[in-house]
Amino acid sequence: xxxxxxxxxxxxxxxxxxxxxxxxxxxxxxxxxxxxxxxxxxxxxxxxxxxxxxxxxxxxxxxxxxxxxxxxxxxxxxxxxxxxxxxxxxxxxxxxxxxxxxxxxxxxxxxxxxxxxxxxxxxxxxxxxxxxxxxxxxxxxxxxxxxxxxxxxxxxxxxxxxxxxxxxxxxxxxxxxxxxxxxxxxxxxxxxxxxxxxxxxxxxxxxxxxxxxxxxxxxxxxxxxxxxxxxxxxxxxxxxxxxxxxxxxxxxxxxxxxxxxxxxxxxxxxxxxxxxxxxxxxxxxxxxxxxxxxxxxxxxxxxxxxxxxxxxxxxxxxxxxxxxxxxxxxxxxxxxxxxxxxxxxxxxxxxxxxxxxxxxxxxxxxx
Numbered sequence: 001x002x003x004x005x006x007x008x009x010x011x012x013x014x015x016x017x018x019x020x021x022x023x024x025x026x027x028x029x030x031x032x033x034x035x036x037x038x039x040x041x042x043x044x045x046x047x048x049x050x051x052x053x054x055x056x057x058x059x060x061x062x063x064x065x066x067x068x069x070x071x072x073x074x075x076x077x078x079x080x081x082x083x084x085x086x087x088x089x090x091x092x093x094x095x096x097x098x099x100x101x102x103x104x105x106x107x108x109x110x111x112x113x114x115x116x117x118x119x120x121x122x123x124x125x126x127x128x129x130x131x132x133x134x135x136x137x138x139x140x141x142x143x144x145x146x147x148x149x150x151x152x153x154x155x156x157x158x159x160x161x162x163x164x165x166x167x168x169x170x171x172x173x174x175x176x177x178x179x180x181x182x183x184x185x186x187x188x189x190x191x192x193x194x195x196x197x198x199x200x201x202x203x204x205x206x207x208x209x210x211x212x213x214x215x216x217x218x219x220x221x222x223x224x225x226x227x228x229x230x231x232x233x234x235x236x237x238x239x240x241x242x243x244x245x246x247x248x249x250x251x252x253x254x255x256x257x258x259x260x261x262x263x264x265x266x267x268x269x270x271x272x273x274x275x276x277x278x279x280x281x282x283x284x285x286x287x288x289x290x291x292x293x294x295x296x297x298x299x300x301x302x303x304x305x306x307x308x309x310x311x312x313x314x315x316x317x318x319x320x321x322x323x324x325x326x327x328x329x330x331x332x333x334x335x336x337x338x339x340x341x342x343x344x345x346x347x348x349x350x351x352x353x354x355x356x357x358x359x360x361x362x363x364x365x366x367x
Contacts (some may be wrong), residue, residue, distance in 0.1 A: 003028055011059055014094045015052075024049035026206040031056055039179045039201040041194050043186045045327050048206060050182050051090050054151050059091075061149075062124060064100045070122035072104075072142065074149040075174070077130055077167065079157040081107040081274070082281070087153065088127045101125070106142065107132045109274045116141045130158060130166035137173055148177045152197075156183040156190055157296075160318070164193060171197050184327065185320040216326060217337045218357060220350055221364040226341045227257045230313055232366045233339050234263060234291060239308040240284065243293040244325045246314040251293045254313055258291060265291035296321055304328075312340045315349055319356055326357065339364060 004012065004023055015021070023031070026048045033040050034057040044050050058074050065071070078084045084107045091103045104123035106115060112135065119141060126133075126142065136142035150171065152158065158167060171179070179198050183190050186205070194201065221229050234241055243265075245251045251267035258265035266280045266289060283289040285304055296316070310329045316322055322340075329336030340361070342349055353361055 003031055007056065008060060010097055011056060011094070014059075014097050015056075017096065018093050020052070024052075026050050026204075027053045027056070029204050029206055030054070033202040033204075034178075034180055035060065037178055039198040040181070040204065041190075041198055041201045042180070042182050042204045042206065043184070044182060044204075044206040045184055045323065050153070051087055054153075054180050054182070055087075055090055055094060058125065058149055058151075059094050059098075062098075062101060065124065068121065070102050070124050071146040072123055072126045072144065073146050074125045074151070075133070075144070075147050075170075076125070076127045076151040076153060077133065077158065077170070078127060078153045079129065079161055079163070081109055081129060083154065084127045084129060088125075091125050091127070103127065106136055112139075130163040130170060133170055134166045137170065144174045147174050150174055150177045150179045152179070152181040154184070155181050155193065156185045156187070156320075157324070159189045159193065164189075167193070168196065184323050187320070215335045216329060216359075217335070218326070218353070218359050218361045219337065219339045219364040220342060220353065220361045221339060221366070222342045222344055222347055224344055226313055226343065227254060229341045229366070230254065230311060231258065231261055231263065233311055233341070233364070234258070236366075237309050237337065237339075239337075240287060240289070241291050241309040241311055242284075242307060242328055243291060243311045243313050244316075245293055245295060246317060248295060250314060251295060255291075255293045258293075263291060264289060265293055267293045269295045296324065306334065308334075308336045310336065310338045312338070315340070315342060315346060319352055322353065322356060 026044045030040060030042055030053045034054060076087055078087055084105050088103050088105045095101045102123040103125045104119055106126060106128040108129060108131065133142060152167065181194055181198060221233065223229050243254060245254055248269040248271050251269050255265045255267035268277045268280050280289065280292065284292040307329050310326055312325055326338040329338060340353060350361055
């Protein structure tokens with residue numbers, strides 16, 4: 001069955017307008033189950049097209065609300081502001097040929113009183129970070145009475161950021177609802193929260209290892225001065241690059257190091273003013289900034305289909321975070337390169353990388 005052809009004419013038109021003419025593996029796998037109203041637990045890599053996998057069924061079931069105030073029928077939780085904004089943009093794009101529907105973003109970094117005022121007329125779809133949504137629940141400015149569709153996007157990241165208690169309180173506040181949980185990894189923490197929040201879920205695991213192995217060229221460079229390795233890597237590959245560092249101080253230090261060598265680079269992290277961070281991301285996405293150095297949290301929401309190069313300056317504290325980092329390239333069927341920089345004392349990590357990514361890393365040498 002061609003799932004694309006079963007969608008409403010309006011949805012097909014909006015997908016075509018957004019240059020989507022066929023569905024990805026995760027979309028073809030999950031959309032029928034979600035459309036049937038089942039709870040779902042989906043393990044899928046970043047860049048697999050998971051946003052459309054839950055957004056298309058949601059858009060298909062929306063009905064116009066006749067009252068002036070719209071009560072949310074769908075709540076999508078994301079770990080960061082950037083991912084919230086990206087997800088809301090996706091919803092608005094899909095709704096561009098439909099009138100009368102509203103999408104709202106409720107996340108931190110915005111004055112709560114201004115946000116309450118802007119949200120006074122409500123919305124059909126709310127995209128939020130857990131802590132700010134819980135704040136609105138406590139103030140009774142988010143009224144969940146009609147909210148029957150609940151999505152946890154990048155649930156593994158939310159749990160690592162310490163949002164589990166907030167997520168559970170939010171779930172308990174909703175009326176009877178369908179829950180869809182997406183995670184790039186599947187550990188005990190995901191199993192545990194899925195058992196608590198999902199009711200007889202359909203479970204799917206979609207092509208994580210094959211995507212990385214087939215479309216991403218994974219290279220490892222070793223040496224004791226990783227900043228020098230970083231500069232040499234950027235000199236060899238002329239693409240725009242997203243560089244990952246583990247700490248905010250590390251981001252700033254790396255960006256300053258590159259700037260001194262004439263490489264235009266900017267660091268983004270949670271200590272920065274949001275407007276500055278947004279501007280840096282916009283420049284990077286537009287191709288006007290060659291190098292963006294980011295922490296894992298700040299990079300959430302970076303979705304650039306043409307991004308060809310990801311560099312891990314620091315090996316992540318959690319092995320599985322490597323999947324998220326490398327997943328920033330090779331998105332939506334494109335190919336890319338991931339370079340992992342290791343100190344000589346970290347060479348034992350290569351075996352871990354090969355197992356985690358189900359690939360054989362190639363060595364990267366410099367003269």
